[in-house]
Amino acid sequence: MDQPIRMKSNGQITVSLNSQKRKSLTKELPVPPVVPKVIPPEHSALKEIEDELGALVGMEEMKRMIKEIYAWIFVNKKREEVGMKARKQALHMMFKGNPGTGKTTVARLIGKLFLKMNVLSKGHLIEAERADLVGEYIGHTAQKTRDLIKKAQGGILFIDEAYSLGRGGEKDFGKEAIDTLVKHMEDKQHEFILILAGYSREMDHFLTLNPGLHSRFPLVIDFPNYTIDQLMEIASRMLDEREYTLSHEAEKKLKDHLIWVKAVLNPNSFSNGRYVRNIIEKSIRAQAMRLLLQNSFDKHELLTLRSNDLVFEED
Numbered sequence: 001m002d003q004p005i006r007m008k009s010n011g012q013i014t015v016s017l018n019s020q021k022r023k024s025l026t027k028e029l030p031v032p033p034v035v036p037k038v039i040p041p042e043h044s045a046l047k048e049i050e051d052e053l054g055a056l057v058g059m060e061e062m063k064r065m066i067k068e069i070y071a072w073i074f075v076n077k078k079r080e081e082v083g084m085k086a087r088k089q090a091l092h093m094m095f096k097g098n099p100g101t102g103k104t105t106v107a108r109l110i111g112k113l114f115l116k117m118n119v120l121s122k123g124h125l126i127e128a129e130r131a132d133l134v135g136e137y138i139g140h141t142a143q144k145t146r147d148l149i150k151k152a153q154g155g156i157l158f159i160d161e162a163y164s165l166g167r168g169g170e171k172d173f174g175k176e177a178i179d180t181l182v183k184h185m186e187d188k189q190h191e192f193i194l195i196l197a198g199y200s201r202e203m204d205h206f207l208t209l210n211p212g213l214h215s216r217f218p219l220v221i222d223f224p225n226y227t228i229d230q231l232m233e234i235a236s237r238m239l240d241e242r243e244y245t246l247s248h249e250a251e252k253k254l255k256d257h258l259i260w261v262k263a264v265l266n267p268n269s270f271s272n273g274r275y276v277r278n279i280i281e282k283s284i285r286a287q288a289m290r291l292l293l294q295n296s297f298d299k300h301e302l303l304t305l306r307s308n309d310l311v312f313e314e315d
């Protein structure tokens with residue numbers, strides 16, 4: 001059976017979301033199912049966590065990973081109670097995937113869930129990019145990076161397009177930012193969680209820039225591009241949430257368009273969930289204009305996006 005969690009020889013775990021088949025040269029370990037089908041009543045937090053995760057389409061392995069962390073924390077408490085060793089593990093993560101595959105969404109959710117699980121004391125998310133970390137003179141970068149880490153205490157520091165820190169080579173201040181991050185993620189490993197995100201290939205290269213980087217990310221999560229069915233499901237949930245629905249014709253038109261766009265666009269530039277969200281938001285505005293001109297505001301009309309309302313443009 002194809003198991004999407006792979007244990008690498010360096011102790012890293014790679015989690016592949018959406019369980020699409022991937023080639024792997026690493027050894028596959030059998031992973032027993034760890035979460036029972038029925039959750040015992042005392043784990044209401046786990047139930048709440050499941051409900052929150054349920055709102056996301058696909059990502060089965062990420063969902064399992066979070067539940068495993070919950071179980072591990074709970075069991076550690078039990079071990080402590082009987083005087084056994086209960087080690088803390090660093091939970092820094094690397095998210096690898098194309099635009100709009102849910103990286104920021106998952107990071108935000110993990111903050112919330114880890115707060116519920118008492119892994120984090122605040123659970124907030126500080127989103128940063130190169131310009132927030134890298135300064136203009138010697139010493140400035142380390143200071144800026146330390147300030148951000150301070151802000152992220154008790155929560156998550158999420159660095160998007162982290163590979164851009166490696167741009168510019170040895171003389172670039174980006175390297176100072178990486179060195180400062182590496183130092184603090186070890187010293188303060190139980191006070192904040194660092195999540196680095198970016199395209200798969202660039203992130204692999206990024207890991208080679210500092211010998212300490214690789215081993216400090218025990219959790220590497222792949223965010224594959226969504227399938228057409230998953231994109232349609234994402235669209236349907238976004239519409240439900242906004243209290244809209246697609247007419248049959250509109251639904252077919254959207255699906256055909258997604259099939260076409262995925263076929264013609266380079267997979268690295270198709271923005272997955274964000275692409276769907278943009279279509280929906282533009283189409284909602286187009287429907288509003290149509291209804292205004294038609295002067296028809298009955299409940300069914302207010303609810304329905306028709307095929308002519310759908311707006312397809314490049315992001």
Ligand SMILES: Nc1ncnc2c1ncn2[C@@H]1O[C@H](COP(=O)(O)OP(=O)(O)OP(=O)(O)O)[C@@H](O)[C@H]1O
Nearest residue numbers: 056057098099100101102103104105234273274277
């Ligand atoms: N699995 C999913 N289920 C439901 N909605 C999703 C899912 N994945 C992404 N989305 C939606 O798609 C949009 C883009 O997601 P998000 O911003 O998390 O992507 P990203 O990977 O951070 O993109 P980027 O790399 O460009 O920053 C959001 O509106 C999000 O709600």
Ligand SMILES: [Mg+2]
Nearest residue numbers: 103104105160
């Ligand atoms: Mg993002």
